[in-house]
Amino acid sequence: MNFHDGEKIAGVLEKMGYVRADTPEEADVVLLNTCCVRENAENRLYGHLGNLKPLKINNPELIIGVGGCMTQLPTVRATIEADYPYIDLLFGAFNIHQIPELIMKIRETGSRILDVPGEGEMEEDLPVKRESPFQAWVTVIYGCNNFCTYCIVPYVRGREKSRRPEKILMEIRELAAAGVKEVTLLGQNVNSYGLDFPVEERTDFADLLAAVNTVDGIARIRFQTSHPKDLSDKLIRQMAEAEKVCEHLHLPLQAGSDKILKLMNRKYTRDDYLRLVDKLRSRIPEIALTTDLIVGFPGEEEADFQDTLDMVKKVGFDAAFTFAYSPRVGTQAAKLTNQVPEAEKMDRLYRLIEVVNQQAKAANRRLEGTVQTILVEGPSPKKKEIYAGRTRGNKLVLFAPPAGAAGLTGKELNVRIRKGLTYTLQGEVVE
Structure with a gap:
């Protein structure tokens, strides 16, 4: 969601006549787009803001702004207002469309604008500066109604609001006409899509x-x-x-212990999750399953952690994003008293990562010898002579392009998988 918000911010600035600067030192406007899900992201933000201070000293005309869901938090706004007087602008998730007038007002008056509106209507039809000419993000639903006890998102992104299906389809048709081959439909919970529509107009995510x-x-x-x-x-x-x-389905588990899942307010049990996995693999045998996992949630004991390890082994995830729990001010979990010591959290995190990586490598090894269709994303950032693409299961494949091949980026190719590693696959093009 934040990445796509960044594309919208870039699109709004481009429409104003700005072009992307190569370095912050060359910029007339520097805007930081933030995410508030993790506490360490907030700490990194303040570090970045500190690094920008010399730029403001050297160029007083420079406008520095901070946006995204982190600025929806009163504590963050208060800290920036008090401790970072050289920050000119704060904007939130609901007023990206106002960036042009806010920048113009700062230019005209020299005043700081630090008021961030609360939950409101999301502006449709904003210009978008797409990062890729053949892949695109398309938001289908904003906000979240789930209120997991560890999560700040419902408080900063607001309640769920689905986009009209005709608007979504119009956007996707325009993207297809522009050459986009792959779309990713976005939402904090896409499965809730359409539940906020009147019953007589109900379109659910399967229909979409x-x-x-x-x-x-x-x-x-x-x-x-x-x-x-x-x-x-x-x-x-x-x-x-x-x-x-x-x-491919990213299906956040978060924890393998029923006790912890209840404390998290996830509204399912480990058996519920395993039944879903069985249904998915019954209907889609080749599906790749990825997940999110949190260790060290308040009240988690070693037995609960072992339940999580057991679930990872039972499901055999293709990959997982793993986190040590960090309390977010304003959430219910932050009020719990039985916090897990930091050293214990990190010990569990490292043990979890080891098991996750074992499962991921095993899943990738099973693809050795198979032919996979990949969408070529372009040269590898590390080795320009090696290209990268993704399977339909969202696995990254590295391969050497055929001699004389040109214009591969954005095309689909068949590759034979030669080696499965923990994070990537190595393959060769099938002529």
Whole structure:
């Protein structure tokens, strides 16, 4: 979500006539887009702001702003206002469209603008500066109604509000006409899509997937993120039947202990999750499953952590984003008294990562010898002679392009997987 917000911010600035500077030193405007999910992101923000102070001293006309969901937090706004007087602008998740007038007002008056509006209507039809000419993010639902006890998102992103399906389809058709091959449908919980529509106008996420699947020119459809409690049989059936929907699902587990899941207010049990996995693999045998996992949640004991390790082994995730719990001010979990010591959290995190990596490597090894269709993303950042692409299961494949091949980026190729590593696959193009 934040990455796509960044594309919107860039699009708004470009429409104003700005072009991207190569370095902050060359910039007339520096805007930082933030995420407040993790506490360490807040700490990094303050570090970045400190690094920008010399630029403001050397160029008093420079406008420095901070946006994103972190600025929706009163504590962050108060800290920036008091401790970073050279920050000119704060804006939030709901007023990206106001950036032009806010910048103009600062230019005209020299005053700071630090008021961030609370929850409001999301402005549609903002210009978007896409990072890729053939892949695109498309928001389908804003906000979140789940209130997991560790999560600040519902407080800063507001309640769920689905975009109208006709608006979404219009955007995707325009993207296809511009050459986009792959779209990723975005939301804090895409499975809740349409539940806020009047009953007589009800379109759920499975219906939306079916509609997007009919758009000419789009070859691949992805989506994130899905909440397990809302993953319906209808959606699983549509994922299996819609040929453009990729065989990959990111399904955050968060914990393998029923006790911890209840404390997190996740509204499902480990058995519920395992039943979903069985249904998915029954309908889509080749599906790649990835997840999010948190260790060290308040009240987590060694037995609870062992339940999480057990779930990782039972499911056999293709990959996982792993985190040590960090309390976020304003959430229910931050008020709990039985916090896990930091050293214990980190010990569990390292042990979890070891098991996750073992499972990921095993999953990748199973693909050795198979032929996979990849969408080529371009030369590898580290080795320009090596290209990178992704399978429909969202696995990164590194390969050497055929001699004389040109214009591969954005095209689909068949590659034979020669080696499965923990994080990547190595392959060769099948002529």
